[in-house]
Amino acid sequence: MQFIKGLFFLLIFPGLSFQVVCGLAFEWIDRKLLARFQRRVGPPWYQPLADLIKLFSKEDIMPEGAYDLVETLLPLISLSAVLTAGLYIPIAGFTPFSFEGDLIVIQFLMSVPTLAYYLAGIASVGIYSLLGGGRSLLQFFSYEVPLLITISGPAVMAGSWSIAEISRSQLDQGPFIVFQPLGFILAVVGLIGKLKRDPLDIPSASSEVVGGSLTEFTGAKLGFWHLVMNIQAVVGIFLLANLYLGWSNITSPLPAIGIFVLECLAVVVVLSATSAVFARLRIDQLAGIGWKILVPLSLLQLGFVILMGV
């Protein structure tokens, strides 16, 4: 019985199919919103699914001299990492697997795809892939440090490293976004950097490095990579919703789900708006901003939280 329940959790609810559906839904909402910002109609609801099916049916070619095994394993490893990260995140208060310290585990699992992206760049021996891979590492350091510092803000306020505990503690203290607005903004910037979305899509800027590390990927491998990107985004949004907007576990399940969906939609709107408004910085400008502005700000935010807590 326990085995079947575990299987259900793994494969159906917080596990594979739920996250894939959420990933596709996120991509559709994001593209539709972006289209509306640009006075376009935008794709039909089934477009992300159609893209995925198309990619999986496409021929899978590999540049000569590329490391074939590594190329196939990388997307699968990052997919499994992101899926397991999704298991620990409470969805509208429902947390089957949460334990003390799962925030740190999630942070680690969420950065596995970025490193896999770098390795993919090195493995597929192409000029643009090498450039893209190098840039993704450069960008990794400039947003990861501020992200980790700001994420630990809510943990310090709630006095625990378990996300479920953090979101439940917002019941009495009120949502952390009110106390740490700067933290929320930095977390959003960190998430955009991690997802390599528009303002910080330097590793995959089509006009400079064509496709970045994914230039040589085709067919099912590219399909998996898109899936990884989408699910990583969904997990990131759930994380932000839980850490900063705590209303979702106030009352009984039904309204909690409604509120949780609204919170996630709000974060999606913020993500789309930033991708529509901001231009792509040069990699050296980003590194400069990363160390000169983001890190001090996040330290300031953390210091403020610690002082307020004591």
Added chain:
Amino acid sequence: MKVMRRRFSLLNAIFDAVMARPDTVGYPFGELELPEGYRGAIVIDADKCTGCGLCVRDCPADALRLEKKSRDEFRLIHYPARCAYCGQCEDSCQRGAIGHSNALVGATARPRELIVVLKEKNIDD
């Protein structure tokens, strides 16, 4: 307020964009309205055409061909795929027999649609 509006002009632009109706049309389901002066498919007024060949001479894309046995035995052929839809034949024709309709010319896979006999007068080799 002016500085604010100019400072976040892009933010205002996307806000207005969301409010305004999107201007793209769901291809291929949306309707396509072409201006009346649009140079579309070639049409001919058969009884006005006397087979003089002025249009064939002036066609820059070599899309018109005249097979002429004698004054009254000729056949005028048009190749839609080769035509550049520039309207020169319409100008060169003294009798206003040939011209453009407003119909959009789509691609076709059927070879017989690529050779259109515009006018045939008692010639049948």
Added chain:
Amino acid sequence: MNKITIPIGPHHPLLKEPLSMKIDIAGERVLGASLRLGYVHRGIEKLALERTYVQDVHLIERICGICSHVHTTTFCLAVEALLGIEVPPRAQYIRALMCELERVHSHLLWLGILAKHVGLETVFMHTWHDRELALDIMEGVSGGRVSHAANQIGGVRFDLSEEQEAMIRENVEKLKTQVGGVLDVIENEPALRARTQGVAPVSVELIKDYCVVGPVARASGVDIDLRRDDPWPPYDQLDFKVITLPDGDAWARTLIRALETRESLRLCETIMHKMPDGPVTVRAPRKVPEGEVVTRSEAPRGEVVYYLRSNGSDKPARLKVRTPTLAVLSLLPEQLSAIHVADIPVVLAGIDLCIACADR
């Protein structure tokens, strides 16, 4: 750092038309570049010798996809000079109107592409959305969005009816407000300015040494504009401002196109205001008497030069076309040295390449 050579090859998301460049970089800095054209070379100058003048007008229109009207106008001016015929004023005004509308749509097209390469997809969509209005005017009037087939030897092939003129005035007004909004965004967008300011500056000496023309020259302070210096009618009766900017970097090249778009729209208004009545064409004989002529006009990218020699028959004896992009392209390897890899798109989009023009 080891030196790698990036091929910005014929097929690259950065290029709208095939042009092959070998850029040697060390780390993130660009050392130099070599250029290779000819992918779209159709030998139009040779083709033109096998067609009559009437057919050549349509052939010349296909040299460039964006500025086709300026090419046919210059060619027709050359033939009309050889024939010694006088084009009626109304036809001249309609030609000028189409030239200015084409300048508006060409500049908007490239401002959008530059914004897209800098990451501002939204600005790209908005600029191209507003550009549609200029294309609608041209399509409504001439029947073609881009290759309008507006010109013929001796004048223009269509006349503006009463409601067409009203439509143009109203759409130009609408275009001014809409484009004003987008140009405000481009001029005030801090991110666009951050990515282009101080990038690949071009000095006046370089402009003069490489004989560069058009907005790229005006962005470096060189005050040349054929519409004012060597005008064909009606530009001599129209007053307009020639805009020059001092510093000549990528930001100046962007700003100058935005300002020129506004100036061209004002010019469209004055043209519509001063549009005389009368015939739109005059009968031109098919055979052109023997002679040679050189005509120049201001295309959206700069000075376009036509040399035409006729030998009395109805086919030209020699036609030489020099498009502005060829002059600007010779400056490209010079500009590319000592910039970041990430700045390549900004520099490339900044000089508004039209490869089909350069290759002919």
Added chain:
Amino acid sequence: MVNEINFDTVIAAIEDEIGCDCEPYGGMINEEALRIPVDHLQSVIRVLRDQFGCYHLSTITAQERENQPGEVELIYHFWQGKGISLMISVPLESPQVESILSLISGADFYEREVAELYGVTFTGREETPPLLLPDNWDLGPPFIRREETDE
């Protein structure tokens, strides 16, 4: 405003510079043309640029005239307010012209184009890959008129 140049003073300046008399060619509309001997090209361009500030080379037209068989004619179109052209002609068998790249770097693409399409060799500049023609082009300069030998 770009200053207008009086063409007669230009001819006078050129004549006392290179000594020989070069007669203006009246046949070109909209343009003041001047026929000059091949070997004086560089000095004439230097005169135009230094004394008249006429630096802008629009283009180089190469052509074969029916009434001058066996010769390739090159026209250097300058522009300063109005057009000024320098016309030189070189024998068809071995067309040799001194490159003006050292004077005007903008002439690079024009010279390479003429070299490819008309087979004129420009001395004094290093060999460059073809500009417009494909790399494997072995049919000789395409624009030179020759009897229709297409197979």
